[in-house]
Amino acid sequence: MAQNTRTTPAGTPTNVTQNHTKGGIGESTLRPDGTLKVTGEFAYSSDMWHEDMLWGQTLRSTVAHAEIENIDISEAVAMPGVYAVLTYDDLPAKMKNYGLEIQDTPVLAHGRVRHHGEPVALVAADHPETARRAAAKIKIDYKELPVVTDEASALAADAPLIHEGRDDHHAGHVPHPNIVHRQPIIRGNVEEARKRADVIVEGEYTFGMQDQAFLGPESGLAVPAEDGGVDLYVATQWLHSDLQQIAPVLGLPPEKVRMTLSGVGGAFGGREDISMQIHACLLALRTGKPVKIVYNRFESFFGHVHRHPAKLYYEHGATKDGKLTHMKCKIVLDGGAYASASPAVVGNASSLSVGPYVIDDVDIEAIALYTNNPPCGAMRGFGAVQACFAYEAQMDKVAAKLGMDPVEFRQLNAMEQGTIMPTGQVVDSPAPVAELLRRVKARPLPPEQQWLAAGEAADVRALPGGLSNTTHGEGVVRGIGYAVGIKNVGFSEGFDDYSTARVRLEVINGEPVAMVHTAMAEVGQGGVTVHAQIARTELGVTQVTIHPADTQVGSAGSTSASRQTYMTGGAVKNTCEAVRAKVLEIGRRKFGSYHPAWATAELLLEGGKVVTDGGEVLADLADVLEGEEIDVELEFRHRPTQAFDLVTGQGNGHVQYTFAAHRAVVEVDTELGLVKVVELATAQDVGKALNMLSVVGQIQGGTTQGLGVAVMEEIIVDPKTAKVRNPSFTDYLIPTILDTPTIPVDVLELADPNAPYGLRGLGEAPTLSSTPAVLAAIRAATGLELNKTPVRPEHLTGTGA
Amino acid sequence: MRVNFTVNGRKQEADDVWEGESLLYVLRERMGLPGSKNACEQGECGSCTVRLDGVPVCSCLVAAGQVEGREVVTVEGLADYAAHRTDAHPGGGCASGSCGTSIDAAKRWQAKPQDSQTGEAGALSPIQQAFIDAGAVQCGFCTPGLLVAADELLERNSEPSDADIREALSGNLCRCTGYEKILDAVRLAAARQEEAV
Numbered sequence: 002m003a004q005n006t007r008t009t010p011a012g013t014p015t016n017v018t019q020n021h022t023k024g025g026i027g028e029s030t031l032r033p034d035g036t037l038k039v040t041g042e043f044a045y046s047s048d049m050w051h052e053d054m055l056w057g058q059t060l061r062s063t064v065a066h067a068e069i070e071n072i073d074i075s076e077a078v079a080m081p082g083v084y085a086v087l088t089y090d091d092l093p094a095k096m097k098n099y100g101l102e103i104q105d106t107p108v109l110a111h112g113r114v115r116h117h118g119e120p121v122a123l124v125a126a127d128h129p130e131t132a133r134r135a136a137a138k139i140k141i142d143y144k145e146l147p148v149v150t151d152e153a154s155a156l157a158a159d160a161p162l163i164h165e166g167r168d169d170h171h172a173g174h175v176p177h178p179n180i181v182h183r184q185p186i187i188r189g190n191v192e193e194a195r196k197r198a199d200v201i202v203e204g205e206y207t208f209g210m211q212d213q214a215f216l217g218p219e220s221g222l223a224v225p226a227e228d229g230g231v232d233l234y235v236a237t238q239w240l241h242s243d244l245q246q247i248a249p250v251l252g253l254p255p256e257k258v259r260m261t262l263s264g265v266g267g268a269f270g271g272r273e274d275i276s277m278q279i280h281a282c283l284l285a286l287r288t289g290k291p292v293k294i295v296y297n298r299f300e301s302f303f304g305h306v307h308r309h310p311a312k313l314y315y316e317h318g319a320t321k322d323g324k325l326t327h328m329k330c331k332i333v334l335d336g337g338a339y340a341s342a343s344p345a346v347v348g349n350a351s352s353l354s355v356g357p358y359v360i361d362d363v364d365i366e367a368i369a370l371y372t373n374n375p376p377c378g379a380m381r382g383f384g385a386v387q388a389c390f391a392y393e394a395q396m397d398k399v400a401a402k403l404g405m406d407p408v409e410f411r412q413l414n415a416m417e418q419g420t421i422m423p424t425g426q427v428v429d430s431p432a433p434v435a436e437l438l439r440r441v442k443a444r445p446l447p448p449e450q451q452w453l454a455a456g457e458a459a460d461v462r463a464l465p466g467g468l469s470n471t472t473h474g475e476g477v478v479r480g481i482g483y484a485v486g487i488k489n490v491g492f493s494e495g496f497d498d499y500s501t502a503r504v505r506l507e508v509i510n511g512e513p514v515a516m517v518h519t520a521m522a523e524v525g526q527g528g529v530t531v532h533a534q535i536a537r538t539e540l541g542v543t544q545v546t547i548h549p550a551d552t553q554v555g556s557a558g559s560t561s562a563s564r565q566t567y568m569t570g571g572a573v574k575n576t577c578e579a580v581r582a583k584v585l586e587i588g589r590r591k592f593g594s595y596h597p598a599w600a601t602a603e604l605l606l607e608g609g610k611v612v613t614d615g616g617e618v619l620a621d622l623a624d625v626l627e628g629e630e631i632d633v634e635l636e637f638r639h640r641p642t643q644a645f646d647l648v649t650g651q652g653n654g655h656v657q658y659t660f661a662a663h664r665a666v667v668e669v670d671t672e673l674g675l676v677k678v679v680e681l682a683t684a685q686d687v688g689k690a691l692n693m694l695s696v697v698g699q700i701q702g703g704t705t706q707g708l709g710v711a712v713m714e715e716i717i718v719d720p721k722t723a724k725v726r727n728p729s730f731t732d733y734l735i736p737t738i739l740d741t742p743t744i745p746v747d748v749l750e751l752a753d754p755n756a757p758y759g760l761r762g763l764g765e766a767p768t769l770s771s772t773p774a775v776l777a778a779i780r781a782a783t784g785l786e787l788n789k790t791p792v793r794p795e796h797l798t799g800t801g802a
Numbered sequence: 803m804r805v806n807f808t809v810n811g812r813k814q815e816a817d818d819v820w821e822g823e824s825l826l827y828v829l830r831e832r833m834g835l836p837g838s839k840n841a842c843e844q845g846e847c848g849s850c851t852v853r854l855d856g857v858p859v860c861s862c863l864v865a866a867g868q869v870e871g872r873e874v875v876t877v878e879g880l881a882d883y884a885a886h887r888t889d890a891h892p893g894g895g896c897a898s899g900s901c902g903t904s905i906d907a908a909k910r911w912q913a914k915p916q917d918s919q920t921g922e923a924g925a926l927s928p929i930q931q932a933f934i935d936a937g938a939v940q941c942g943f944c945t946p947g948l949l950v951a952a953d954e955l956l957e958r959n960s961e962p963s964d965a966d967i968r969e970a971l972s973g974n975l976c977r978c979t980g981y982e983k984i985l986d987a988v989r990l991a992a993a994r995q996e997e998a999v
Contacts, residue, residue, distance in 0.1 A: 012836075035934040038942030039926060039949060041837020041877035048836035130822065216841040216849060216943040216977050266841070266943030267977050298842040462965045468972075525941025525978050694937040694983075701980030702940065730846035730975070738981040739972045 010051040010222055010234065010291065012044030014261060014549035016516070017529070021545075025538035026758060029694035032530050033547055034523070046236035046263035049222035051291035055084055057284045058132035059277070059294070060122040060139050061303055062114035065723035066161075066373040067143035069112055069121070076138040077124060082131040084288045086139065087123040091287070094252030099275055101242065101378070103169040103181075103340040108250050108279050114143070115163055115338035116375055117724045118303030125284040125292050148373040148723040152312065152333050155179040155370045163338060163371035171344060174647050181336050181369040182344040184351040186423045186650025189362030194327035198318025202398045206315070206391040207789040209715035210335075211308035211706075213380050214735045215524075217266015219276040219304045220295040223285035230257025231282045236265040238272040238522045241556035247279050251286065255552075258282070262550035268524035269706070270379030271305040273561055274341055302728030306341045306378030307716055309334040309369065311350070313391035319399050325414045327362040330354050332388060334377070336369040341378030343369035348494050348645060349384025352424050352654055356392040357434040357487040358414045363423045365650065373723040375716065379561055381706060382488055382765040386772070389486040390710075390790060393773035397482075397780070407777070408442050408483050411435075416487075425651040428658060430761075431751035433686050437662035438485055440684040440747045447666055447680045447743075449479060465668055465675035467739055476672035479679075482665045482777025486769030490762030491564040491656040495644040498564070498656070501555030502532075502572035503548075503634035504580050506540060506626060513609055513622040515540050515577075518548035518634075521557040521569040526764060527695035528565050532573050534691060539577030540584075541606030541622065555636060563659060563762030566691060571757035572637035579633045581606055588625040595619075640755060657753060661685035661766035663704065663774035666742075669782040674794030676712050676779060678740070681771060684747035688761030693748065700767045701744045707771025709736045710790050711779075807869040809833060810879025819866050826850045826861040828869075829876060837877040837946045841975070848974030851947035852876045853883075858954045860973075877946035880953060884927030887957065929953045932991035933984075940978035948974045952988050960995055962988065 019033040037043035074086045089097070089111040097111065098104045110121045122139050126132035149155045149163060155177070162178050171182040195201070221235030230253055237243050240260045248255040265272070277294040284292040296304045312333045318326040332350045336343035351367035367384075380386075400410035415434035421427055452459040452474040461470050465477060492498035503518040515536040523529045533545040550557070557569045585604050588611050593599040602613040611619045643652040666680040681704055690696045713734040717726040727733045752759025772790060780787050783797055794800075805816045805828065816832045824843075829835045829852070838861055839849035845860040852861045853875040861874075875883050929952050932938070939945050948971060955962055955970040962970065967988045976984060 011834075029937070031934055031937075032939060034942070035939050036926070038939045038945050039877075039930040039933050040881070041835070041946050043942055044836070045839070045943060047840065048830075050836075128820075130820065214977055215941070216847060216975065217839070217941065218841065265941060266839070267941040269977070295840075297840075298844065298847075460965050462969060468969065527940065698937050698940055698979055698983055701982045702978045703980075705980035706977070729844060730842045731844055735975060735977060737972050737975060738968045738984065741981045744980055744982050 008052060010049050010224060012049040012263065013234065014044065014263065016546045016548055018544060018546040019533050020543055021537065022543050024534060026534045026691045028534065029692055030530060030534055032527060033533055034529060044264050045217050045266050046234060047217060047220035047295045049234050049263055049293060051222060051224060054222065054291040054293050055125040055127055055288060056129040056132045057281050057292045057294035058124045058136045059120045059280055060136040061118045062110065062121055064114065064143050064145055065117040066146040066148045067114050068146065069110060069114065070142040070144050072122065073140040074122065077135040080131065080135045080138065082127045083124060083135045084290065085125045085284055087283055087287060092250065094250055096249040099246040099250060099279065100340055101274060101342055102344055105164055106339040116373055118375065120280065123280050123284055125288050149179065150372055150374055150720050150723050152370060155372055163373065179371045181340050181371055182347045183366065183368045184347045184645060184650060185648065186351050186363065186365040188423045188425065191327045191329055191362045191364040194362035195318055197320060198326040199321040200399065200402045201316060201318045202395060202402055203316045204391065204395050204398060205788060206313040206394060208311040208387045208390055209790045210310040210377065210718065211380060211710050211714050212302060212716050212733055213269035213271030213305065215267030215269055215271055218296040218298060218301040221263065221277055221281055222291060222293045223281035224291040225285045225289055228257060230259065231285055233258060233260045233278060233282060234263045235260065235278055236263050236272060238268045238524060238561055239559035240520045240522065240550060240552050242559065243275060243278055244552055246275050247282060250279055251282055260552045262522055265522060265524040268560060269381045270383065270561055273379040273559060274306050276304045298730055299728050302725060306376045308380035308383065309336060309346055309377040309387065311387040313387060315391050315395045317395050317399050319403060321403065323403055323405050323410050323413045325358060325360045328355055328360045329364045332367040334367065334369040334387065335372055335374055337372055337374045337376035339376040341376050342383065343378065346384040348654065349489060350388050351650060352422065352645065353385045353487055353489065354388045354392065355423050356389060357416045357432065357485055357660055359416050359420050365423060374718050375725060381703060382768040385486065385488045386769050389769040390773050393484040394776065394788065397777050408438050411485060412438055423650065424645060424654055426653045426655060430753040430755060431686060432658060432660060433749060433751060434485055434660055437660055437684040437686065438483065441483065441662050441664040441682050444664065444682050444745065450474065465670035465677040466673065471673055471675065472670050477668050477670050478782045480667050480669060480778040480780065480782025482774045482781055484770040484773035484777060485660065485662040486766060488563065488659050488766045488769055489655040490567060490659050491562055491639055493642050493655045495642055498558055498568065499636045499638045500557045500568040500572040501634060501636050502569060502576040503554045504536065504573065504576040505630065505632040506580050506584065507630040508623050508626045511623055512544055513542045513626055514544045514546060515542045516546040516548055517573055518554050519557045519569050519572065520550050520552060520554050521565055522550060522560040524560050526560065526565065526699060527692060528569060530695060531566055531570055531691045535570055535573045536577055539574060539581060541608055541610065543609065554634060563764045566760060567756055567762050568637065568639065570691065574757050575637040576633050576635045579635055580631050583631045584625055587629055588620055591625060592620050657756060657761060659761050659763060659766045661770050663770040665774040665778040667775060667778040667782055669779060669797065671783060671797065674797035676792065678708060678742045678775060680742050681708060682745045683767055684749065685763060685766055686749040686751050686761060687763045688753045688756060689750050689759040690748055691758065691760060696748060696763060697746045699764050700746050703764060703767030704744050704771045705736050705741050707768045708741065708775055711772045711775035711792060713791050715791050803867060805866050805870055807871060808873045809835065810875055811882065816866065821867065823866045824862050825864040825866050825869050828866045829861060835876050835878050839943055839946055841943060848951060849944050849947040851950045851974065853950060853954065858951050877949055880949055881925060881927045881930060884953060885925065927953060928994055929956060929991045932987040932994065936983050936987035936990050938979060938983040938987035944974060944976040948976065948984060956992055956995060961992060
């Protein structure tokens with residue numbers, strides 16, 4: 002096939018340079034991509050464009066579980082404007098599956114579909130509507146099979162196996178092939194401890210399926226290259242993980258798949274898995290033309306994994322003086338049809354199931370199921386979010402049974418530095434759980450019944466029901482609730498978690514300029530902002546250029562698990578330190594004879610100069626670098642972790658822990674079941690805030706996603722058919738600015754001595770405790786038990802199921 | 803069909819427009835203006851908000867044929883639009899209905915070219931600058947639509963209360979920020995507008 006000479010696609014990321022006279026760590030510097038983003042110039046993956054490009058479309062299964070008896074593509078192929086139609090039989094390599102940990106996910110379905118919306122065929126056409134219409138002309142004959150939708154149907158004696166002949170590394174230790182992974186944790190002696198309990202509280206909780214609902218749908222552009230490889234521009238969370246999954250199914254060596262990060266419109270875990278990457282590459286390689294795929298919102302709901310829905314069974318005991326005696330729990334996570342991140346979610350759910358409390362005697366079990374429901378995997382706070390919802394409800398119940406204040410009860414049992422986790426791991430850095438609770442409780446409360454005080458001027462927008470004008474205060478009751486949570490930071494359980502940073506320092510137009518090149522996925526969190534800050538702090542330069550993220554540099558690991566500032570920030574710091582050492586080496590060589598301090602003093606780079614720790618200037622950085630260019634690429638690792646024992650769950654599995662607390666104030670229209678969250682105050686320890694503006698933004702955003710789960714967000718899957726019922730923003734609701742309250746944030750900075758600058762990963766913790774705090778407040782207002790997310794009006798009025 | 807309309811002060815014609823195409827599709831795929839974002843194509847998220855004869859609309863819900871002969875302002879033209887408004891109506895905001903841009907004035911106005919490499923337009927509009935300064939931009943996908951909606955709010959209400967801001971922006975979803983810094987940005991832009999009087 003003739004190869005046109007390709008130009009660079011429109012929307013290819015370019016270097017972003019930021020000038021800032023100080024702008025080191027600890028300052029709230031502004032985003033280097035901010036101007037591009039407010040002018041509409043910032044190119045997201047869906048904005049990529051190439052001369053002669055085609056549009057790809059995915060045909061997805063309309064049923065959840067079926068054998069594919071026949072696929073007829075003849076009408077689709079015959080449509081004018083259609084360049085290719087691909088099915089399983091067209092896959093070019095022996096490897097036809099992919100997956101984050103277990104390669105169980107077919108690139109295109111082969112003989113069987115296991116969930117609603119599974120990709121079956123691909124079309125490339127010259128207009129997106131042509132591609133959509135052609136896909137609709139593909140005829141697939143399904144022979145439907147019984148669906149597996151929950152624990153009972155998955156583990157029944159005659160349950161269909163979702164994956165037959167499993168040979169993955171979890172297959173050997175799970176009690177049933179429809180269980181992806183099982184992690185028990187046993188510590189102490191629950192039966193003995195139970196005897197000491199004056200009160201025992203049991204509870205059963207249900208956590209609904211949440212969608213990441215990032216605003217920029219899955220999209221990207223694949224451009225076939227003259228060497229037979231492909232250049233892929235895509236929005237993802239981890240370029241190198243994608244690459245490892247893409248190259249084998251294309252039958253290409255990894256170096257022939259060159260990936261560049263395009264603008265990412267949010268992620269929240271939903272871009273950890275492959276979506277359109279392989280499909281676009283297949284179509285591009287088949288047609289010899291650039292192919293762009295952009296999901297619409299409907300397809301996006303099928304195009305990525307969701308947060309695991311869960312059933313959680315808890316038992317806690319306590320003595321009458323308020324000390325927790327023991328905890329037993331079983332957490333059943335629904336992983337859906339493919340494994341995705343389920344094993345890691347199980348590890349988190351089990352190891353963090355106790356919450357930030359001291360309980361010596363525990364009996365814990367977490368499992369993830371294979372079912373025919375939509376695949377579930379990573380979403381902000383995974384595993385820990387579901388557990389926190391349940392254990393915090395339990396804490397309120399135990400406190401109530403003891404007649405204690407729920408905050409004081411939590412503080413009495415709060416973990417601290419030195420506490421031993423159920424896994425045997427000692428928490429070896431600050432864990433200010435009681436202090437975080439104290440801070441949110443001490444905050445002044447928003448005024449009560451302000452609609453009475455305001456009289457005629459009362460603003461219905463501040464009441465439940467808002468602009469719908471459903472109440473002027475009648476039947477409205479206030480409730481206050483508290484919650485606190487614990488999340489791990491970074492990849493756990495013995496995973497070789499590292500990041501890579503390349504830093505170049507040179508003189509351009511007489512000015513020293515640092516260029517930072519990593520493969521870190523900037524998904525909105527502000528990693529690019531802090532990288533520039535770190536380079537300024539470590540190298541004393543004002544001008545920092547951020548190179549686009551791509552696979553020409555080593556892996557940065559994933560933008561997930563609250564890890565990127567720790568890991569890639571740590572990698573940038575580490576590489577800058579090596580660059581600084583080279584600068585000083587060159588300086589000593591060039592100027593060492595001019596001043597004895599070159600040999601004797603501790604030397605720093607500040608304000609574009611080499612200075613002694615006493616502040617004496619030895620040389621201009623520009624003079625040292627004249628005629629030189631320093632370019633260093635290094636890997637950075639956090640301290641190693643261990644796998645959890647498969648029987649006892651013991652092991653130093655986590656790198657770092659992170660904590661947040663919330664106080665929710667709600668007003669509930671008890672007659673109509675409408676909830677207005679009035680305020681959602683939070684306190685969080687971040688170790689060290691590298692950029693306070695971004696820190697607070699992360700905390701408020703995470704808090705709001707937790708609020709969404711509490712009162713509105715759930716993907717509804719039909720229990721009879723396993724089909725998704727609400728794949729749109731009309732039916733799947735996320736909080737608007739009217740649903741979101743004021744979110745006052747109190748930030749603590751207690752350094753973790755093991756972490757770069759003492760920082761603590763922070764993105765996920767606010768999503769944990771936000772949900773149970775809102776639930777607790779609604780319970781306080783209504784007196785109802787409310788053991789399920791989200792709380793819907795019918796749960797409050799008793800008028801529905 | 804052919805559609806003739808004005809985008810950011812410039813006369814445009816789009817050829818071979820299919821009847822089912824939205825204004826959003828024409829802007830993004832035919833006019834080379836991808837600033838307006840497609841996040842739901844259902845009018846739920848507001849990411850594609852543009853001004854149509856001054857009124858904020860979801861461009862995904864406007865059939866391209868409906869814009870024949872009309873004026874569209876997108877995020878790409880927001881800075882110039884705001885600058886022009888300031889020139890035409892010194893002092894910024896004014897009462898609802900009495901300001902905005904007249905059709906005649908809009909016809910005389912030309913967008914300034916932007917440097918596509920750096921995105922450095924001459925100057926940003928006050929609301930654009932405030933979004934950057936207040937930390938209201940994270941992933942930024944909702945930002946263009948929010949900017950157009952917030953700019954329109956400040957045009958008709960120079961001193962909005964928090965409740966006014968929430969109401970005006972309630973059609974724009976943001977998944978990253980929790981909205982607090984978006985409120986900060988609008989308050990900041992309003993305050994700066996006030997100072998400038």
